[in-house]
Amino acid sequence: xxLDNIRNEMExxxxxxxxxxxxxxxxxxxxxxxxxxxxxxxVLAFLLFLTATILAAFCLLITxxxxxxx
Numbered sequence: 001x002x003l004d005n006i007r008n009e010m011e012x013x014x015x016x017x018x019x020x021x022x023x024x025x026x027x028x029x030x031x032x033x034x035x036x037x038x039x040x041x042x043v044l045a046f047l048l049f050l051t052a053t054i055l056a057a058f059c060l061l062i063t064x065x066x067x068x069x070x
Contacts, residue, residue: 060066
């Protein structure tokens with residue numbers, strides 16, 4: 001078996017199209033949490049964090065664990 005025969009056999013096996021490799025394009029569904037965009041989720045998370053921080057500070061003030069400097 002010579003190199004030309006091997007080369008010809010390899011070229012014959014290499015017949016395929018890009019459609020065979022990649023297939024039909026599939027649309028990727030967007031995963032949205034509660035129907036919100038990432039920016040809206042960030043604002044919501046920030047507001048929840050701010051609310052929890054303020055409530056915690058008020059609880060510390062009410063129980064006397066901290067006091068205001070004035």
